[in-house]
Amino acid sequence: METGISDEDILLRLKEVLxxxxxxxxxxxxxxxxxxTDLELDSIDAVDLAIQVQDMTGMRIKPEDFKNVRTVGDVxxxxRALLTR
Structure with missing residues (x-):
């Protein structure tokens, strides 16, 4: 992914992934x-989602970067943080 991507583009891609x-x-x-609470994901699903985000960005996510993620906006x-590193 290039860094000129908008949050809306990221949201659309996350919708596809989910x-x-x-x-x-x-x-x-x-x-x-x-x-x-809304999507009823569990901790194993969160790991799967982190892997999908890694694939999406081509960058490794440290577990501590993802442990405070609670909403789609957090993702x-x-x-965004990975793409601007």
């Missing part, structure tokens, strides 16, 4: 969506 990986309807996903911020 749909393809967890069969979550993209219409349920926005920046305020809580991964665990977007993590992707």
């Amino acid at each position: 749909h393809d990986t967890f069969e979550i309807d993209p219409s349920r996903v926005n920046a305020q969506t809580h991964l665990f 977007i911020a993590t992707v």
Whole structure:
């Protein structure tokens, strides 16, 4: 991914990932969506999501970078931080 990507582009890609990986309807996903309460993901799902984000960015995510992620917006911020390193 290039760094000129918008948060909206990241959100669209995350919707695809969540749909393809967890069969979550993209219409349920926005920046305020809580991964665990709204989408019912668990800690193993969060690891899978982190791997997907790594694949998406081509960059390694340290577990501590992802442990405070709670919402889709947090994932977007993590992707943004990886892309601007």
